[in-house]
Amino acid sequence: MADASTSAKGDLRLTRITKSFGDFTAVDDLSLVIPEGSFFALLGPSGCGKTTTLRIIAGLEEPTVGSIHIGAVDITTKKSYQRPINTVFQNYALFPHLTIYENVAFGLRRRGIKDVKEAVDKVLNLVELPHLAQRKPTQLSGGQQQRIALARAIVNRPALLLLDEPLGALDLKLRRQMQIELKWIQTEVGLTFVHVTHDQEEAMTMADTIAVMNEGKIEQMGSPADLYDNPETAFVANFLGQSNLIKGTVEGTDGDSLVVNVFSQRIKIAKSRSHAKDNSVLAGIRPEKIRIHPEGTPATGNVLTGGVIADVSYIGVSTQYQVEMPWKQELMVFEQNDDGVPPLNKGDAVVLSWESIFTFALAGDEDASAGSEVMPEDLDE
Template sequence: MNRSNATVLSQPGVPMQVRNVSKRFGAFTALDDVSLDVAAGELVCLLGPSGCGKTTLLRCIAGLERQDSGVLYLGSRDVSDLAPQARDYGILFQSYALFPNLSVEANIAYGLAGSNRDVVRKRVCEMLALVGLTGSEKKFPGQLSGGQQQRVALARALAPSPSLLLLDEPMSALDARVREHLCTELRQLQRQLGITTLMVTHNQDEAMLMADRIAVMNHGKVEQYDTPQAIYNRPATPFVAEFVGQGNWLPFQRSSDSHAQVGGLNVRLADDTGHAASGRLFCRPEAITVNPVLHQENLFPARVREITFLGNRCRMRFELNHLPGHALMAEVSSHDLPRLGNQDIVVALPPASLQVFA
């Protein structure tokens, strides 16, 4: 393995560190000089579309794939060349990988091989209580629901008390209601145990619900590594803005330090939007105010093209009168629909919600 381009200094007290890791499969670059740290007790999500490199990174950390270059630290130990069983992690796969011919208790005890029988029995009981499956120890995986199987797999991963927990899309096989419930349960359990956790997902809602920080990946690189709030509210790149949540884009030409021309409209910008002469303005649908009761800046006439009912809110598609053919979205409360009246509306684009991408 080539380490020539790696920064080979670990940071004491940081449980997991990835330094300049690259991985290629033939001509395809799966990971391109990736670096990130995971703090003690933190839950970090690797988020991105299929093929972005998130699962490859997890497999390199687990030792299931060998990186071509770069260094991996677990605590102060360089684990880059260690076999998987020597890396002190627990892993929960997408498929759970339970042994169908073994009981629940035997599945959980699998990672405790070599320990005293009484120690194993006590630890299995602790794990069953922890995941809420006390009384199910004699059942087999085929007798359990998907959510229960996931809990057994989690208990098996946690039984050896690993320094690091790796989760490979653990919720993808579950329906939406069960997934949300188990996401909340898993997050509470992770906080209770204080176990450092790295989780792979392509589901934005899972990442937002569970993560302390999110690494948004694209084409083998980390495009932004930050809190869920920062990634949603201030995306660092156009890809992050488009991949995470919904958004609106408006072509602009800068007319002054504080204003830009969008079609025939003069739009005021916030003071911290940079100095790009042209590009695109980005804003979230919920940042747009429709028919504001109070006076706001950047008020423009528009025409509604479509309203989609989403339960407690509605998504409104509209076009600015001075920018026809360019569809935008706003989100409004369902209770506000009667107040909005007919198809002719006025929208406010608050300067603080407009982000400039050159």
């Protein structure tokens, strides 16, 4: 990541931002650089501070301490209407008394632009709703309102576009479609997008870079693949997808790998994927990376024996197994139904294996369930 001295012209830079509401610290000493032109997602559960961070960037909330820069310009004390930043609000916040056309023209008119027609028509075409220009917001469907909210923001060509759970109020199908359109529009107009969401799928579909937030701090930041394949904390491992985390002890090294003893069986973990601080580790493996075999089948890579199938769920595209290991931990296994072999049954004795490169290691003192029991955000809060 770029630092202060190498920031490009339009990068957004948050320096040591803290925001407290009374005793509650919503954002805790957060520093962040968002490069110009990127699609950046702030991902986290309800109350993690991501919306507060967004509001601080927008100028709707003042940080208790800390500063915000766009390029070399300090905007910390600027009011929201003085910042070259626009927001697509959760539930859109369209002006109910104005037509769609006037909603979109609002920002242009405030900046003293006389001839707004061309710009407004162009952006309404971009979101494919030019025929609704003279309607009022209440006459539009949720998906249409969402696009108008987007049009109203991007027509101003801001240095930064903020999206606050923009798709939360839409149904699943529409959400998928809008995810693709948003990504396309971002490429088309070339603006920096900062997207706040609690939906990991949404973040991974659209963003180049994701920052996972928890309790006012950034847990980890990186590309979607980075975060998924190489999580640094149990929270990230569990919040982005699902993970099996198994307690183990580092016994030695083998080339570029650590040799880890998990309940008297040995597995290998690439050193580059280890975030352990000492010999005590949590070995992590994603459920879909594991292969499941009947007992006695020879297996390669990392192998764990002695499992018994505790539960089987057939869900069409895959079969999900809960496998009880000798140390009484249940591991999750997702097996693609692509090999023509009928699913195994409850009670079958099995061997689990996976390519050792897929393993990651977390510090052994972490809470293995962190981030896994977070409820989805209540969108009406």
